[in-house]
Amino acid sequence: MKVTVFGAHGLVGSLLTETLRREGEDVVAASRRSGVDICTGAGVAKALAGADVLVDVTDSPWYGDAELMYFFTRGTANLLEAARAAGVSQYVALSIVGVDQIPDSGYMRAKVAQEELIEESGLPYTIVRATQFHEFAPTIIDSLVVESDDDVDDVHDVRVPDALIQPIAADEVAAFLAEVVASPPRNHVSNVGGPEKITFAQMAREVLSLSHDDQRVVVDPTAKYFGATLKKDSLVTRDGAMLASITFG
Numbered sequence: 001m002k003v004t005v006f007g008a009h010g011l012v013g014s015l016l017t018e019t020l021r022r023e024g025e026d027v028v029a030a031s032r033r034s035g036v037d038i039c040t041g042a043g044v045a046k047a048l049a050g051a052d053v054l055v056d057v058t059d060s061p062w063y064g065d066a067e068l069m070y071f072f073t074r075g076t077a078n079l080l081e082a083a084r085a086a087g088v089s090q091y092v093a094l095s096i097v098g099v100d101q102i103p104d105s106g107y108m109r110a111k112v113a114q115e116e117l118i119e120e121s122g123l124p125y126t127i128v129r130a131t132q133f134h135e136f137a138p139t140i141i142d143s144l145v146v147e148s149d150d151d152v153d154d155v156h157d158v159r160v161p162d163a164l165i166q167p168i169a170a171d172e173v174a175a176f177l178a179e180v181v182a183s184p185p186r187n188h189v190s191n192v193g194g195p196e197k198i199t200f201a202q203m204a205r206e207v208l209s210l211s212h213d214d215q216r217v218v219v220d221p222t223a224k225y226f227g228a229t230l231k232k233d234s235l236v237t238r239d240g241a242m243l244a245s246i247t248f249g
Contacts, residue, residue, distance in 0.1 A: 003181055004028040004051040006038060006079065007058035011135060012094060015174035016057065023178065032061075038075035041082070048086040053181050054079065056093040065106030072114040080121045090185040091125040092177065093118055097166070097191055098235045099129060105228035115189070124185035130173045131166040131193040132235060134248055140165075141207045143226060144200075145215065158208065159220040160200035163230040166237060167203065168194035172244035191241035194248060206249045 003020055007013040008029035020027045028047050030036040036043035038058060048054060056079055060071035076093075083091050095111050102108045118125050132140065144158050176192045204217045225235075237243070 001052045001182070002026040002028070002050050003053045003055060004030055004048050005055045005057065006030045006036065006044075006047070007056065009033045010057060010059060011133070011170050012173050012177070013057045015170055016055065016177050019174050019178045020181065023182075025181070031058075038078050039071060041078045044078055044082045045085065048082050048088065051086055051088050053090045053092060054083045054086075054088045055177065055181060056091070057177070060107075060110070063107070065109075068106050068110040069113060072110040073117065076114045076117045080117060080123060083123055084121075089124060090181075091118060091121070091123050092180055093125070093127050094173070094177065095127050095129045095189070097129045097131045097193055097237055097241075098233075101234045102225075102228045102230065105226065107226070108228070124187060126180050126183075126186040127189045128173075128177055128180060129189055129191045130176075131168045131237065133170045133173065134167045134194075134246075135170050137167060137203055137207050137248070138211075140225075141204050144204070144223060156215050158204045158215050158217045159223045160204050160217060161223045161225055161230045162219050162221045163200055163225070163232050163234060164197045164236045165200055165203055166193040166197045166235065167248040168192065168244045169246040172246055176242060176244075191237050193237035193241050193243055195243050195245055196247055197236045198248065203248065210249075 003025050008017045009031040017029050030047040060068050099108050099111045145156050146159050201217050201219050
């Protein structure tokens with residue numbers, strides 16, 4: 001089977017490419033690094049020539065709301081057009097658990113728009129929604145650091161939402177994607193998450209402990225997740241999801 005992975009040099013893309021090659025698949029690794037630009041369409045058709053499956057694990061290089069929407073809609077439209085022309089048997093896309101539960105996030109709105117384009121394209125597809133990666137936990141915690149109310153000795157707090165998170169190892173996301181690639185199209189969304197639902201406070205304390213950081217962790221109901229308000233279960237799986245095995249920490 002020939003598989004073209006777009007976004008192949010990112011975290012999950014590189015792991016997936018390695019996994020598929022180890023399993024004997026013929027893999028084309030496509031990314032901006034290899035001269036492929038999904039927004040302009042440059043290199044897309046060549047990368048897809050003869051492919052049986054297209055895997056989209058791309059991520060935007062820009063993070064303004066308008067730029068995110070442009071990347072995920074324009075880029076996906078170009079990939080869908082090229083996939084149709086190439087006659088691929090399945091379009092596999094990586095998305096995020098809870099993507100439709102956080103409407104005040106520009107990133108999540110753009111991913112919802114991407115999913116809708118794929119679902120309405122008429123192409124056989126599988127959308128895999130994964131929970132947040134272990135590897136991104138330090139970045140998430142760094143984004144929640146604020147000056148302490150005491151403002152003494154340059155003290156900072158990590159002010160976390162009163163919500164749950166379900167970290168999953170990127171290796172296990174790649175392994176699940178590889179299983180999807182080798183299977184018939186599901187034509188629906190499949191969810192995969194880490195084995196445990198933990199609080200943001202638990203995750204923060206674990207991350208800080210690993211770096212011997214004594215910043216105070218404060219649960220703050222008004223704390224935002226990259227600018228977005230979370231409900232308790234916005235970012236965790238519901239019944240029927242596949243669960244990974246590697247615990248966080």
